[in-house]
Structures are given as C-alpha cells and as structure tokens.
Amino acid sequence: MSDFVMPSLGADMEAGTVLxxxxxxxxTVKRGDIVALVDTSKAEIEVEIFQGGVIDELRVPxxxxxxxxxxLATLHPVGxxxxxxxxxxxxxxxxxxxxxxAIAVTALPAAPPAPAPIQVVAAGTNHRLRVxxxxxxxxxxxxxxxxxVSGSGPNGAITKADVERARPAGQPPAPAxxxxxxxxxxxxxxxxxxxxxxxxxxxxxxxxxxxxxxxQLEIDMxxxxxxxxxANLQRPMxxxxxxxVLLLSAVARAAAEMPExxxxxxxxxxxxxxxxHLGVAISLRGGGLIAPALHDADQKSLxxxxxxxxxxxxxxxxxxxRSSEMSDPTLTVTNLGExxxxxxxxxxxxxxxxxxxxxxxxxxxWAIDGMLGIRPVVVATLAADHRASDGHAGGRFLTLIxxxxxxxxxx
Amino acid sequence: MSVAPVKxxxxxxxxxxxxxxxxxxxxxxxxxxxxxxxxxxxxxxxxGLLDEFGPERIRDTPLSESAFVGAGxxxxxxxxxxxxxxxxxxxxxxxxxxIMNNAATITHMSGGQFAIPLVIRxxxxxxxxxxxxxxxSLEGWLAHIPGLKLLAPxxxxxxxxxxxxxxxxxxxxxxxxxxxxxxxxGELASDAGAVDIERAxxxxxxxxxxxxxxxxxxxxxxxxxxxxxxxxxxAEVLDLRVLRPLDDRAIVESVVRTHRAxxxxxxxxxxxxxxxxxxxxMEQAFYELDAPVxxxxxxxxxxxxxxxxxxxxxxxxxxxVDEVRRMIGVPADE
Numbered sequence: 001m002s003d004f005v006m007p008s009l010g011a012d013m014e015a016g017t018v019l020x021x022x023x024x025x026x027x028t029v030k031r032g033d034i035v036a037l038v039d040t041s042k043a044e045i046e047v048e049i050f051q052g053g054v055i056d057e058l059r060v061p062x063x064x065x066x067x068x069x070x071x072l073a074t075l076h077p078v079g080x081x082x083x084x085x086x087x088x089x090x091x092x093x094x095x096x097x098x099x100x101x102a103i104a105v106t107a108l109p110a111a112p113p114a115p116a117p118i119q120v121v122a123a124g125t126n127h128r129l130r131v132x133x134x135x136x137x138x139x140x141x142x143x144x145x146x147x148x149v150s151g152s153g154p155n156g157a158i159t160k161a162d163v164e165r166a167r168p169a170g171q172p173p174a175p176a177x178x179x180x181x182x183x184x185x186x187x188x189x190x191x192x193x194x195x196x197x198x199x200x201x202x203x204x205x206x207x208x209x210x211x212x213x214x215x216q217l218e219i220d221m222x223x224x225x226x227x228x229x230x231a232n233l234q235r236p237m238x239x240x241x242x243x244x245v246l247l248l249s250a251v252a253r254a255a256a257e258m259p260e261x262x263x264x265x266x267x268x269x270x271x272x273x274x275x276x277h278l279g280v281a282i283s284l285r286g287g288g289l290i291a292p293a294l295h296d297a298d299q300k301s302l303x304x305x306x307x308x309x310x311x312x313x314x315x316x317x318x319x320x321x322r323s324s325e326m327s328d329p330t331l332t333v334t335n336l337g338e339x340x341x342x343x344x345x346x347x348x349x350x351x352x353x354x355x356x357x358x359x360x361x362x363x364x365x366w367a368i369d370g371m372l373g374i375r376p377v378v379v380a381t382l383a384a385d386h387r388a389s390d391g392h393a394g395g396r397f398l399t400l401i402x403x404x405x406x407x408x409x410x411x
Numbered sequence: 412m413s414v415a416p417v418k419x420x421x422x423x424x425x426x427x428x429x430x431x432x433x434x435x436x437x438x439x440x441x442x443x444x445x446x447x448x449x450x451x452x453x454x455x456x457x458x459g460l461l462d463e464f465g466p467e468r469i470r471d472t473p474l475s476e477s478a479f480v481g482a483g484x485x486x487x488x489x490x491x492x493x494x495x496x497x498x499x500x501x502x503x504x505x506x507x508x509x510i511m512n513n514a515a516t517i518t519h520m521s522g523g524q525f526a527i528p529l530v531i532r533x534x535x536x537x538x539x540x541x542x543x544x545x546x547x548s549l550e551g552w553l554a555h556i557p558g559l560k561l562l563a564p565x566x567x568x569x570x571x572x573x574x575x576x577x578x579x580x581x582x583x584x585x586x587x588x589x590x591x592x593x594x595x596x597g598e599l600a601s602d603a604g605a606v607d608i609e610r611a612x613x614x615x616x617x618x619x620x621x622x623x624x625x626x627x628x629x630x631x632x633x634x635x636x637x638x639x640x641x642x643x644x645x646a647e648v649l650d651l652r653v654l655r656p657l658d659d660r661a662i663v664e665s666v667v668r669t670h671r672a673x674x675x676x677x678x679x680x681x682x683x684x685x686x687x688x689x690x691x692x693m694e695q696a697f698y699e700l701d702a703p704v705x706x707x708x709x710x711x712x713x714x715x716x717x718x719x720x721x722x723x724x725x726x727x728x729x730x731x732v733d734e735v736r737r738m739i740g741v742p743a744d745e
Contacts, residue, residue, distance in 0.1 A: 134701040152740040159701045
C-alpha cells in the first residue's frame, strides 16, 4: 500500500487543483504514467506517477484544491490482494463484479458534514444529462448529484441556478473551500494574479536567501552563425535550427563539465544534479513565465534540442507540461535576445544554483588578431549562488560555454 | 479642473470634425473618393471641406474603386496619409484585390520595409431601403484578413475620436460607418478627441447576460437590454468597437461575469463575425457558460427593398429579447 501525493511542481508551488483524473480505481499504472492533470497557479500540468501498482482509491475529487503533500490516491503493488474500495452511495449489490473498476469518491475530511452521502452517477446509464458546462463545474464543487437536479434552462438543461437550488440547506452558498487556503485560481484574471504572486514569492526568496554573484562575457558568434547558416542550407525549411539551439547546447555541455553549476542548494548543502536538465525560460502569452526542463540536454543532438524546445514552448503555452519537467531543472537558461536587450542579470530559480542569460546577437566592432572587424557578438551572463561556487568557477563555466560556441561543428 | 462644455452634434458632424481636424493637423492627410468634393459626400460627411481645403486635398475620383483605393495605397507608400472613402462596403468588393493583396500584404512581403498608413472609410449596413446592392454588412469578410485593422465607431465619441489614431497607425485601417448612424444626435464634450482603437467597451453593465454588438447593432442591443430590464433581467452590452483584432479579453471577462452571451450581428449568420466571436467564447470560456452562445444575425437573403421585409430581415431587439429569455428559462411574453 503506498500513497500518491500532490507533487511540488516547482519551488513556488504550495497547492494544486486536480483538474482531471486519467486513472480510476483498479487501473494498473507503471512508473512514468501520466495519471492526473493538476492546475498550479502557473499552468496545467500532466502529473506522472513514480511508483507502479494498482490504484485503490482516488482521494481527491476533480476540482478540489489541496496543499502539496496531500494524498491524492492510494495504490498497492500488482499481484497483492485488492482491498475493497470505499464506495459511497452505491449499493454493493448493484455493482456488477468486485474487480470491475468503479469510481470511488470519499467525503473529504475538511468538507462540511454532508446531509446525504455523495451520490455517484450510476455507470452504464445511457441517458446523458443536459447540463451547462458552468452548472457541471459548480455541481462538482458542491458535490451535488446532477441526476437529482431538474433543469430549467434551454430544452430542460440544468443551469447553475438549478444546481444552487438543489444544494442541501446545510451547505454554504460559496463553493466549499478549506479555511485559509487560497481560492482556486481559475478565472483568467485570477490566474494572472496568482502567477504574478507565485513568481514574486519565489524571486523574493531567491534574492533574500541566495548570495548572487554576476559575471558576463562577450562571445564572438561569427563561427557559430556561419556554421549554422551552412548547415541550415542543407536542411528542409521545417528542420532548420535556430541560433538559440547552439546556445542551449553549449550551456548544457559546459554544465556537464562543471557539476558545481548544475544542481541544487537544499538543507544547507549543495547537491549536484542527476544529469543536465536545462530549465528553458519561456514567457507566456498574457504575461508570466515558466521554465520547464529540457531533460539530459547535454546528451541531445542539436536537432533533438530544437525539437525539445519547440515541444516545450508549445506545451507551456497550451498548459500541458509534465510534472517532471517542472521539478527537474538543474540549471536555467534565459534568452532575452529576442526582446532586443543586450544582457540579462538573472535571478536564480531556487533551489538551483545558477542561471545563464543571453542577450541579443548584435554586430559589433571586434578586435581579432590585431585587426578590427565587425562580428556578431552575444553577451553571456552568469548569475550564480556564492554558497555553491566562487567567481573563479563561474568564470571557467562561461569560458567553457564560449569555447563550445567556437566549435559549432563539434557540439 | 473645469469640465469642458458639451455640445449637441450628429454622428455625421462628429465624423466631419474628425476629418477636418486631421487635415488641419497634418498636411500629408487628404481625402478622396466618389463625390466627396463638390457634392459633399454621398452621406454628406465631407460637406464644406472642398471649400475650406481645396481640390488638392478633397479629391473627387472616378467610379473605380480599384483604381482609387490603389492610388491611396500608393500615396501611403509615398509618405502621405490618405483617407479614402468608399461609398458603401458593397463597392469595396471592386477594390478587394487592392485591399487584400496590396494593403494587407506589402508590409509583410517587404520584410517591414514599407508601411501602409492608409485609412479607408466606408458606409455599411441596411435600413435605408437601398436594396440588395447597397445594404450589406460585410465586415465579417474583411475581418478575415490578417494585416488589416477594422474599426466600427458606433457612438459619437468614437465617430469623433477613432480617425486620428487610425491615421497614426502605420498599417491599413478600415472604418465602418453604419448608414443608420449618420443622423444619430447627442451630446459630446466640445474638447472630445482621440480614443483608443484597441479595446471593446461596455456600454451598459449587467450581470445576467452579455449582448455583444458593434456598429449598427449596438442600438439594437441597447434597446433589447432596456426591454429585458423591465422584466428584471440585467443585460451587459459590449460594443466590440474593434473588429480585428478582436478584444478577446473584454469578451471573455464579460462572459465570465454573466455566463451567457448573445452576439448581435447584422452580417449573415454563416461564416459571420458573430460565428468567430461565438467560437472564441467557446474556446476560452467554455466552462463559464451556463447556456450555448446564441446569435441574432440578418436573414440569409439578399437585402429586400420593401420596408417591412427589410426590417424583417434585420436583427431586431425583440429577437434578442426572445433569445435571452429562452436561455435564462423565462417564458416569452404571450
């Protein structure tokens, strides 16, 4: 018997809302399966499970917001005896067979004592209720059985007002919410505000706790861009590489050589990362930002990095990142070159210990071999945690990145 | 701070004031179109401007929309700030090649080297018994085209204030003036000036349903809202103002408050702007909806000439009221 808990999908997450369950009691899951969709204040994240087994019970219903660490589901190893799931409101005799998967919903401890047990709509009913999307949502929040509600909307559809009328007298008018817990961040405006708050709290913590030191290095991108142009000429349009891929690759490979830049500061000690998982800072439409992990970036080819970044950006903006991508980054890279700035003095994303920033690639006068020429130049910056490393190491790290960028053919 | 005095003005006069102000403010601005000079404009908007500014700046054109819209694009490319008047949106179809293949694309195809700071004004809509070749509401077709900005001034303040920012915009801007609005009369601050051309505006707040309208249908929606209020239903009326790019945020924020929406659009229902607005609500606020989004559009017929048939084909306040009552579950009267 083991528990599957609300994961921390980033250091700034304190609670999450279960938006959807992709499994039900009786399902067999294996490590890495996506089992639920969780709304943090930043995004909707597909949560993976890290222990295999058979799901016994889903403890938190869809729509409920619970703190990190709350047990979401229980499961037992495959082959063990199946414990009898708690079925509320469904007479046992009506269940077709003991092993058949049934949705089990338990009353939450914090919910007010319900006058009647929460009913589960009987499986196998062919009649589909006409319920407005809003009414369905409110009913889920209030724990109201829609089959007992009569509809007054268009063609007899159940509306929000019908659901509210059907609410038992004892229940409070507002959706039941744990006292002191933050309100569910669902409205677009709320989501924005909640994300701002989460970023604010995390960045304030970073600046408060982490003794940042900053270094910067101007890097001649001439060779890298020439190589990229030639390489792209050989490629079909949709497989062409962007310059930022070279930057990410260079950082990842340099980080593999510099473990003290790649990892976490937790409980007063540095712990190096298990692989180089680059956090790629992605700005979201409508404001805010998120930095999901590009896993094992140092092992990836340029093509794989390009595909990986494209996939992350797309999923970050549509709100479909995975839990491991939120918690795994070992080092973050932010590229504000597109915005036209020259350089970034970054704020480290706790508990990571370093952040690499890039500005715009610009043509600049550049002295090389005693001659003055025009070269495309980018300013790379490093913000690093002085508890975990010193400026000497930071300087070496930036130099390693530069060296990588001078040998683009051998990334 | 003293409050500016108000004056009584018509939509037509407000538009004329805006054009006059633009001509005075910037010598690159000029107006051209069919009968805009000697005749004073088919709808009387430019009356008197020829005398004040002369034939160089108030230019009558031949009846060739393709030629004079194209000339406007060329003038904009050359650094001028043309205001081109197309008599009605129906006739802009003759210039659609210029609008779509040139005005909307040149900035893109030149890699940003050329801007087209052109304003095209056109009358739109029905209600004046000018039949099927002069009465349609084709905003939805033009709103399909990336590269254009579309404005629909429905109030005196917008008639007075949208032209200046439209001329300041480096991209082509189309302004739709609903024919029923020119005689609209009301009070306007004597110092009224430029307004924003980005956002939709709530013309009447309410909690029970959002009526989404623009241009000529704003009055329809407001009238429906008044009727609904007598029955205790508070409708919010959202004036889109900008038809491209749509102000999704304002639409969604209103629907999040009211949970119901009716789009009132004088275009034909199929493939209409109302269809686009409805789809966006579905995409962005599905779980806020307490009823399917409804649309009240024009009947899908060429606009009839007889008055009773024309009115029968156009969206009417009563239809909006019926839709709202149906979605809220209130029985219709009688």
